[in-house]
Amino acid sequence: MAYSEKVIDHYNNPKNVGTLDKSQTNVGTGLVGAPECGDVMRLQIQVDEITGTITDAKFKTFGCGSAIASSSLATEWLKGKTVDQALTIDNMDIVEELNLPPVKIHCSVLAEDAIKAAINDYRVKNGLPQLETVAVH
Amino acid sequence: MNLPIYLDNNATTPMDPRVLEAMLPYFTNKFGNAASRSHAFGWEAEDAVDTAREQIAKLINADPKEIIFTSGATESDNLAIKGIFEMYASKGNHIITAVTEHKAVLDACKHIEHLGGQVTYLPVKNDGLIDLEQLENAITPQTILVAIMYGNNEVGVVQPIKEISQIAHKHGVLFFTDATQAVGKIPVDVIADGIDLLAFTGHKIYGPKGVGVLYVRRKNPRVKVTAQMDGGGHERGMRSGTLNVPGIVGLGKACEICMNEMAAEAERLSQMRNRLENALLQLEEAYVNGNREHRLPHTTNISFKYVEGEGLMMGFNKNIAVSSGSACTSASLEPSYVLKALGLGDDLAHSSIRFGLGRFTTDDQIDFAIEAVTQSVNKLREMSPLWEMYKDGIDLDSIEWAHH
Numbered sequence: 001m002a003y004s005e006k007v008i009d010h011y012n013n014p015k016n017v018g019t020l021d022k023s024q025t026n027v028g029t030g031l032v033g034a035p036e037c038g039d040v041m042r043l044q045i046q047v048d049e050i051t052g053t054i055t056d057a058k059f060k061t062f063g064c065g066s067a068i069a070s071s072s073l074a075t076e077w078l079k080g081k082t083v084d085q086a087l088t089i090d091n092m093d094i095v096e097e098l099n100l101p102p103v104k105i106h107c108s109v110l111a112e113d114a115i116k117a118a119i120n121d122y123r124v125k126n127g128l129p130q131l132e133t134v135a136v137h
Numbered sequence: 138m139n140l141p142i143y144l145d146n147n148a149t150t151p152m153d154p155r156v157l158e159a160m161l162p163y164f165t166n167k168f169g170n171a172a173s174r175s176h177a178f179g180w181e182a183e184d185a186v187d188t189a190r191e192q193i194a195k196l197i198n199a200d201p202k203e204i205i206f207t208s209g210a211t212e213s214d215n216l217a218i219k220g221i222f223e224m225y226a227s228k229g230n231h232i233i234t235a236v237t238e239h240k241a242v243l244d245a246c247k248h249i250e251h252l253g254g255q256v257t258y259l260p261v262k263n264d265g266l267i268d269l270e271q272l273e274n275a276i277t278p279q280t281i282l283v284a285i286m287y288g289n290n291e292v293g294v295v296q297p298i299k300e301i302s303q304i305a306h307k308h309g310v311l312f313f314t315d316a317t318q319a320v321g322k323i324p325v326d327v328i329a330d331g332i333d334l335l336a337f338t339g340h341k342i343y344g345p346k347g348v349g350v351l352y353v354r355r356k357n358p359r360v361k362v363t364a365q366m367d368g369g370g371h372e373r374g375m376r377s378g379t380l381n382v383p384g385i386v387g388l389g390k391a392c393e394i395c396m397n398e399m400a401a402e403a404e405r406l407s408q409m410r411n412r413l414e415n416a417l418l419q420l421e422e423a424y425v426n427g428n429r430e431h432r433l434p435h436t437t438n439i440s441f442k443y444v445e446g447e448g449l450m451m452g453f454n455k456n457i458a459v460s461s462g463s464a465c466t467s468a469s470l471e472p473s474y475v476l477k478a479l480g481l482g483d484d485l486a487h488s489s490i491r492f493g494l495g496r497f498t499t500d501d502q503i504d505f506a507i508e509a510v511t512q513s514v515n516k517l518r519e520m521s522p523l524w525e526m527y528k529d530g531i532d533l534d535s536i537e538w539a540h541h
Contacts, residue, residue, distance in 0.1 A: 011448075011451055019525065032539055033538070035482075035523060035538065036483035038447075038463055041522070060525060061521070062443065062444065062448075062521045062524075063445050063448055064445055064448045065447070065448055067448065068520065
């Protein structure tokens with residue numbers, strides 16, 4: 001199966017690979033997937049506590065090229081958004097942007113899960129209630 | 138160096154130019170039907186087929202009359218298993234095979250179960266070899282066939298064929314081996330190995346696709362299989378259909394070349410394979426899958442822990458063709474059943490790459506592959522959360538993963 005150019009570009013030049021200090025209260029960490037399934041994504045956001053804006057986002061991903069591209073794209077989209085805006089990112093937006101084929105849709109789902117998990121972690125750390133909408137795939 | 142480099146010779150091999158040259162006249166001028174007994178066109182085709190039968194028989198130490206032409210190893214596997222099940226129905230209905238067999242064998246066995254037959258699927262040890270005691274214990278008075286492959290396509294492990302056939306014969310059971318990966322690569326001798334039926338195909342030995350062989354023993358004992366296709370009764374009634382003369386000529390030529398060059402070639406390939414393997418094992422947390430002593434000379438299967446196989450291949454698949462035990466492209470997300478049967482966790486199975494060297498592999502290509510794969514593994518580990526956790530001393534088993 002051939003990958004789309006956008007997937008190849010993210011794979012070759014991944015954006016925002018790295019690690020934020022997860023002990024900070026303004027950092028939210030989402031770790032989703034499982035090694036047995038062949039995909040693990042860790043996505044982190046750093047939030048400006050006054051404006052609620054995501055000032056930085058980092059990822060590390062164990063998975064195929066589409067999983068790496070989905071998380072790389074997610075970090076790009078997250079930066080500059082408010083936490084509430086970030087919640088509107090839908091996995092199908094990622095599918096569309098990266099031209100993912102049907103067998104790779106789960107990669108985009110995982111990226112959406114990772115975003116929600118990171119936001120949830122941030123909310124819990126800051127005394128906010130957990131989101132109810134986090135789907136477990 | 139020309140790119141991309143082909144290191145997936147267990148999937149298929151390029152055709153040797155000498156094979157193509159031998160085949161060409163049989164597409165055009167020498168087009169006769171080998172079954173046409175009444176004219177020179179038919180005689181010419183029949184002669185060519187007879188020569189090929191001899192070349193093929195010689196490679197596996199068989200009699201030319203014991204060679205049945207088919208469309209490939211999948212058909213040969215099906216004909217052997219289903220044909221024996223039908224032919225020996227009055228004797229019993231039990232077949233013994235192993236979990237690491239090719240799908241053509243496993244699915245043919247599943248079919249036998251649907252027909253009311255009994256099948257035992259032997260497990261393998263962590264090195265990929267079957268346990269001979271387990272094999273013997275599985276034999277019942279109803280057992281009619283033991284079907285164990287010669288060399289495994291994914292990990293290259295070579296089973297103790299002689300010992301297996303001795304156990305089968307001690308109990309009056311026939312022995313069939315899918316030798317698709319072994320014939321032409323290592324010495325295969327149907328007499329010394331005690332093989333009653335054997336399957337292989339042209340395209341794994343630098344011959345054409347679409348032509349294969351089922352060896353069926355004619356003496357001590359005389360073995361017969363029930364045809365699975367009705368028609369003109371070709372191939373001693375076991376496989377009807379006009380013979381694929383160009384394909385058969387090519388397969389014969391491919392066998393002749395293997396016969397002449399196999400010993401030197403196996404030596405050359407195992408040296409290159411070992412060099413590749415040893416260089417890649419310099420990487421931390423890299424493991425060879427399967428027995429390293431009893432295996433094909435041209436194959437190695439390595440797991441690079443904490444990187445995912447398909448993602449890894451993407452790093453170099455523009456330049457190097459290999460395959461992975463990861464199945465990220467399949468809807469099931471299930472990694473290789475062969476690697477799992479060897480006791481690998483799903484994580485290691487997802488991290489595996491199979492390298493299959495071949496006749497046209499060069500030292501330069503191996504150097505290139507070592508460099509490219511090493512770089513890719515390092516790059517992906519920098520990107521891998523699992524690698525970071527491992528480096529931080531976190532036990533990955535202690536984490537509660539959200540399974541799909």
